[in-house]
Amino acid sequence: MKSVFVLLFIVLSVLINFSTAVNIPVNGKSLEIKNKIEDFLSKDLQGVNGGTHCAGCTIVLSLVSQYSGIHNKSIEDSLDELCSFFPDEAGSLCTWLVNTYGEQIIKYFDQYQNADDVCHAMNICTSPTCRLFTSAPSKFHNPDHVHEEYNKENPKVGTSPWAWIQELINIFSEEHLPIQDFDGDKHSLEATFRGYNWRGKDCNDLDKSSYPGVIEGTSDPSVDLNCNGIFGSNNQSQSYEELFCANSGAMGIIVSGDSAGAHFSIPPQWMTAKDINSTTYKGIVDILETEIDWPMRSCYTGWDTSVPFVDSMYLRMRERNLCNHRDYQNLGVNGASSSGTKEIIQTINRNQETDKPVLLFLELIGNDVCSGHHDFDSMATVDEFTANILDILSYLDTTLPKGSHIVFVGLADGRVLWDSLWNRTHPLGCEYEEVYDFLNCLQVSPCWGWMNPNETVRDYTSNRAAQLSLVYNQIIKNNTYNNFDMIYYDFPFATINQIWVAQGGQTYDLIEPIDGFHPNQIANYLMAGVFYNQLTQDKPEWLGEINPFNSQIQAMFGNQGGYS
Ligand SMILES: *[C@@H]1O[C@H](CO)[C@@H](O)[C@H](O)[C@H]1NC(C)=O
Ligand SMILES: *[C@@H]1O[C@H](CO)[C@@H](O)[C@H](O)[C@H]1NC(C)=O
Ligand SMILES: *[C@@H]1O[C@H](CO)[C@@H](O)[C@H](O)[C@H]1NC(C)=O
Ligand SMILES: *[C@@H]1O[C@H](CO)[C@@H](O)[C@H](O)[C@H]1NC(C)=O
Ligand SMILES: *[C@@H]1O[C@H](CO)[C@@H](O)[C@H](O)[C@H]1NC(C)=O
Numbered sequence: 001m002k003s004v005f006v007l008l009f010i011v012l013s014v015l016i017n018f019s020t021a022v023n024i025p026v027n028g029k030s031l032e033i034k035n036k037i038e039d040f041l042s043k044d045l046q047g048v049n050g051g052t053h054c055a056g057c058t059i060v061l062s063l064v065s066q067y068s069g070i071h072n073k074s075i076e077d078s079l080d081e082l083c084s085f086f087p088d089e090a091g092s093l094c095t096w097l098v099n100t101y102g103e104q105i106i107k108y109f110d111q112y113q114n115a116d117d118v119c120h121a122m123n124i125c126t127s128p129t130c131r132l133f134t135s136a137p138s139k140f141h142n143p144d145h146v147h148e149e150y151n152k153e154n155p156k157v158g159t160s161p162w163a164w165i166q167e168l169i170n171i172f173s174e175e176h177l178p179i180q181d182f183d184g185d186k187h188s189l190e191a192t193f194r195g196y197n198w199r200g201k202d203c204n205d206l207d208k209s210s211y212p213g214v215i216e217g218t219s220d221p222s223v224d225l226n227c228n229g230i231f232g233s234n235n236q237s238q239s240y241e242e243l244f245c246a247n248s249g250a251m252g253i254i255v256s257g258d259s260a261g262a263h264f265s266i267p268p269q270w271m272t273a274k275d276i277n278s279t280t281y282k283g284i285v286d287i288l289e290t291e292i293d294w295p296m297r298s299c300y301t302g303w304d305t306s307v308p309f310v311d312s313m314y315l316r317m318r319e320r321n322l323c324n325h326r327d328y329q330n331l332g333v334n335g336a337s338s339s340g341t342k343e344i345i346q347t348i349n350r351n352q353e354t355d356k357p358v359l360l361f362l363e364l365i366g367n368d369v370c371s372g373h374h375d376f377d378s379m380a381t382v383d384e385f386t387a388n389i390l391d392i393l394s395y396l397d398t399t400l401p402k403g404s405h406i407v408f409v410g411l412a413d414g415r416v417l418w419d420s421l422w423n424r425t426h427p428l429g430c431e432y433e434e435v436y437d438f439l440n441c442l443q444v445s446p447c448w449g450w451m452n453p454n455e456t457v458r459d460y461t462s463n464r465a466a467q468l469s470l471v472y473n474q475i476i477k478n479n480t481y482n483n484f485d486m487i488y489y490d491f492p493f494a495t496i497n498q499i500w501v502a503q504g505g506q507t508y509d510l511i512e513p514i515d516g517f518h519p520n521q522i523a524n525y526l527m528a529g530v531f532y533n534q535l536t537q538d539k540p541e542w543l544g545e546i547n548p549f550n551s552q553i554q555a556m557f558g559n560q561g562g563y564s
């Protein structure tokens, strides 16, 4: 049973939606996918003492129990009601789960009244010392439950309580490329599954030579080959693309990096019992299919301004030159480190012969020091990091068009997380220190080094991060590449914090409340401005000229086809 109880009602909504909503040609792949899913469900626990499953069980059941308290409803009624809040595809599954496990959950809640004890009684959590709500004394006792310490020979370590999401997504999209992409140009007509939430929308998914970023040259002017919404010709048979864009210095934006680059964000209302209502989980399927990332609102490739605090390098570049419309690619992958990025970087779509140059941000702000093993040995060394970055750059020199530019973003100093959050209350109702301890106890912390009560450990982690950041300047000094030049910037958290605090804000307003780890929407908004201003000062020529035809383009082509 342990292996089944992995926040299943959320997980399987993706699977169900997958087969109905996405019309991809699975062909011979369908059996392979089915096998992979079965594999996933039967997989051994990640972490120790119940690991990921214990974290999932405790979080979900603490929400159920708080919800029942807030609305003065029985656990049974609360389970039913919460299920009804999920979209149809997931709702029936949720009901199935409640039918299967509900009786047990209800019985144990009667007996113990708290989520920690219920998950222990269900044998999903297996160490008496790993508890989320440490202030509530345990009533549960099982002499067979023993605390399991990290075992170096046989590590069962998960990278985070959310790692299962990435694993699940990998089943469909191990390559981190759009699932629906008929012409194989790495751009899609779908938003999710690495589609246009991540990479500018394709305008013709049956033509491999048509995608955002391609130079149109002498192709048929009535066809908008590069999807920037500019097409047709004037009464002297001059193509508008040629007239407005050919010599405009247009360029694309790419970010390659980790979950911070992809803008990982768990909607806080999902896990704040008092805010849960019938609308809370309605968008969950799309959100899962975008890997709980929000690249379309990130500081690098954001374009979705339907919510406040969206600003990005892409939007700034587009504002300078409307020919840049839709020319963005976000290659961020949750959990990516410098070694993983050696592979991921190959998902880039850029052709040296046919495409415009790019401004590429390489941001790897923590996973090289946050790897899952909960010890110092598993952090990347300076030599390893150097070798990985050099590999990435060698590859980029073979694919980026001449005249491209690379901005290295250094590693974060994650001590700010502990310093600003440790004694604050997490949306789940306990303190951040308790959440961090709980995840460490289960060996599933996204960053043991920084989310840690031990100051020595936090300092060591920051020290290593700073050493790795220094590698970039060394590389800039030692190396030149044919097709791009390079600059290094510190991860600008300290700068945006200064700006925000000067406006009367608090540091914790800039951190994702649920994971207590990632820069949030406001932080992304501020970072876009900081990067842009830095480049304006240091490398104005990297940003391209302001296009004198912008107002004409806008008058003729409106929103240039938008984004979706
Ligand atoms: C909660 O509900 C029970 C019966 O369902 C009722 O007796 C009790 O007064 C309610 N408590 C509050 C605080 O509304
Ligand atoms: C061509 O278009 C321009 C403006 O777009 C206009 O001023 C001019 O009169 C037109 N010429 C002809 C021959 O229609
Ligand atoms: C649900 O809660 C959100 C805030 O989390 C609120 O904006 C919305 O109006 C609520 N909807 C209903 C139907 O109560
Ligand atoms: C939390 O700790 C900080 C010092 O790290 C202290 O300044 C602050 O007053 C504490 N806040 C609460 C709510 O205890
Ligand atoms: C903190 O971590 C260091 C390094 O691992 C260790 O030597 C020390 O004993 C720890 N301190 C406490 C209070 O646990």
Ligand SMILES: *[C@@H]1O[C@H](CO)[C@@H](O)[C@H](O)[C@H]1NC(C)=O
Residues within 6 Å of the ligand: 386, 471, 474, 475, 478
């Ligand atoms: C850069 O060159 C110096 C001197 O040749 C060398 O010591 C250093 O290891 C090099 N660093 C990198 C990152 O290539």
